[in-house]
Amino acid sequence: MRKQILFLFLTLNAFFSLAGQVKGPRIGYIDMEYILQNVSNYKEAQNQLEEKAIKWKQEIETKKNSIQKLVDELKTEKALLTKELIEEREAEIHYLEKEVLEFQQKRFGANGDLMQQKLILTKPVQDQVFTTVQDIAEAKQFDFIFDKSSDLTILFAAKKFDISDQVLRVINRTEKREQLTKKQQKNLEDKENKEDALDENDTLKERQKILDARKEEREKILADRKQLQEAKKKEFDDRRKKLAEEKIAKKNSSTSSNTGTEKAANDNASKEKMQAAELARKKQGEEKQILLDERKKVIEDNKKALEEKRKKAIEDRENKKNGTVSEKVTTDVSKVDSTKIKIEEAKLKQANAKQKAIEDRKKLLEENKKAAEEKRNKIMEERAAAKKAAEEKLKSNTNKN
Known part of the structure; x- marks a missing residue:
């Protein structure tokens, strides 16, 4: 019995060995x-x-x-x-x-x-x-x-x-x-x-394919989860933004009347203040102009008196026989008179330049005032438009609700 089993085992072993050696x-x-x-x-x-x-x-x-x-x-x-x-x-x-x-x-x-x-x-x-x-x-x-x-x-x-x-x-x-x-x-x-x-190795190849498929599936699940989280976050942000807008609109509607009154009072006060400052500047300019006119008149009178004095000296020189002494005196007087005239002319020129600078400054102030007024009007228009848009939005939200 043992010999038969040993013979059968050896026969099967030889068969499988030959089958392994012969391949297609x-x-x-x-x-x-x-x-x-x-x-x-x-x-x-x-x-x-x-x-x-x-x-x-x-x-x-x-x-x-x-x-x-x-x-x-x-x-x-x-x-x-x-x-x-x-x-x-x-x-x-x-x-x-x-x-x-x-x-x-x-x-x-x-x-x-x-x-x-x-x-x-x-x-x-x-x-x-x-x-x-x-x-x-x-x-x-x-x-x-x-x-x-x-x-x-x-x-x-x-x-x-x-x-x-x-x-x-x-x-x-x-x-x-x-x-x-x-x-x-x-x-x-x-x-x-x-x-x-x-x-x-086909086994390793199939295993790698399974691993790649699992990895791809896992990445897809993560991507879907991330997309869902982003959608929820966006929905929460939209809801919070909507509540904030409703709160602001409600606050604006309750305080719009008080704000309008205070705004009008502040505008009137600032306008009066600007007008008072403008009147003060105008009065100061007029006073300076009067002083300049008076000074100009004095300079012209002095110039006229000096001119008459010089003419009189020339006449005296011609009438007197002692021409040398008279001529010397006349020359000295003429030099003094011309020096004084030059000084007065320089002063007059300086005063005119100062007056021109004052006028230029006045013109610049007026332009700045005009620009500030236009800017203020523009800001008021923008505020009014924003207020109107907020009221319309609040009204549309109320109608929807």
Whole structure:
């Protein structure tokens, strides 16, 4: 009995060992279109090519519009033209239409510029993809790798055999390594090794997917909770603001009459005070003007007396025989008189300048007064408008309630 059990155990062990050694071919596939759309260099080149295509289409549309314009003109003027002119214009239109078709075929035909440049852009990326696929196949011992976007018909392919993301990741790694430091490259290699381990182990890969799904769900819950908190906070702020506005409106309505009376009394008092100050300044200016006029009159009288005295001295000099003494006295008198006249003229000039400064100051005060009055009126109008708006708002809130 023991021998039979031992024989059966050895037979099963040998069977499972052989089954483990014999395994089927390892197959994978890629999606070339998906890879190309996610390579940064290809996307930039594709955008440039699309811009060129749009520009070519605009050129074609412009030419077609020009031809259509010639056709419309021919229809309008056909009754007035001779047969030769009509045939000439029709030939010109036919030539232009043929030229547009040739240009369109040159740009967008099967062998046109668009297809040629697209092939030029696609070939380097395709070569890079083929090289990457070969490296992955050798490293991970794939027997077959197909292209899902090619003419090969694949009726069904499980997602776990798709290595497009691995190929794309290798291509992006190559581009990133050129711009990284040694420390960053080491961190990137650790991250890549972790990703490769996930790709090779289906269990770890599924576990990582579950963790990513849970993380995404948790972030969504947190975002919804934050949004709900913000909505509640906004609702609370709106309610508090509304209560504050109602309280202010109620306070304004209860104190509006008292405020208006006090405001009117304050305005009248300030107005009377400004008028009294203006009268005092005006009276002071008039008194200064009277003093200046009197002083001017005295200076003119002194000037007149000195002039008469000088004339009299000249006359005495002519009447007297002793001309030398008389002339000397006259000269001294004339010098004294001229000096006094100059002093009086200087004083008069100073007084005029002072009077002008007083007048300028008076004018400035009047302008400041006018500006202050306009500012006060503007403030009163704004207060009245604000009061009216508050009353209307309070009234509308009352009607709503």
